[in-house]
Amino acid sequence: MNIFKPLLDLLFPPSCVFCACRVGEGTTALQICSQCFAQIPAPETCCFKCAQPLAAVQDNCPQCSRLVFAFSGACTVQAYRGAVKTAIHNYKYNGRKEMARTLGGLMAQQIRRSSWPKIEAIVPVPLHRSRLLERGYDQALLLAQVVAAELRLPLKKVLQRKSATPSQTKLFARERWENVSQAFELASQLPLPARLLLVDDLLTTGATAHFAAQTLLAGGAKEVYLAVVGR
Ligand SMILES: [Zn+2]
Ligand SMILES: [Zn+2]
Incomplete structure (x- = not known):
């Protein structure tokens, strides 16, 4: 100390x-x-599939009842609104990268509280190189490093971006899906562990995480889970 x-x-x-x-x-x-x-909501008060905080346990999730996500389950630290929204914005865009320690620590706590089968490795949702140069740090990677250290699991950067996709924030939901459908590829041809956990800062439409998970499944992973700070 x-x-x-x-x-x-x-x-x-x-x-x-x-x-x-x-x-x-x-x-x-x-x-x-x-x-x-x-x-911070208990994972069982959120949709087990997409982590949307729900009014009541076992409530039908309005966010994903018509969607079939490639990931098997998700957890979040908080609903993405109010002070949490501001905090995540500061973390992502205002250089407050030291916040990764707290945010990643809280994610690890939520992952432990989720009743998921044993995860074998942590995979950050990759940031495109051009955006990394712009920002100076990769917000999902920093979170993934904290989560991996907390849970004592290996960190595997097995996903990469194919091409710079236009910023998601300026697009409507449908366009977001088309925008990221071809965004990812595997970084190597090595066999993947069977059960992976994707880490990202946010889950909004779910498109990014869906296609990231789909790429991992196509590469041989059997199941993919997802942890985010805000949903
Ligand atoms: Zn849901
Ligand atoms: Zn507070």
């Missing part, structure tokens, strides 16, 4: 990654306040 930490905490009190309020003692390890921590 850093011997200067108590002094640093005094000078720069740690603030919650989600609501920016001061983090109380005892919860500083994850840098999230107890109120935000309490609001």
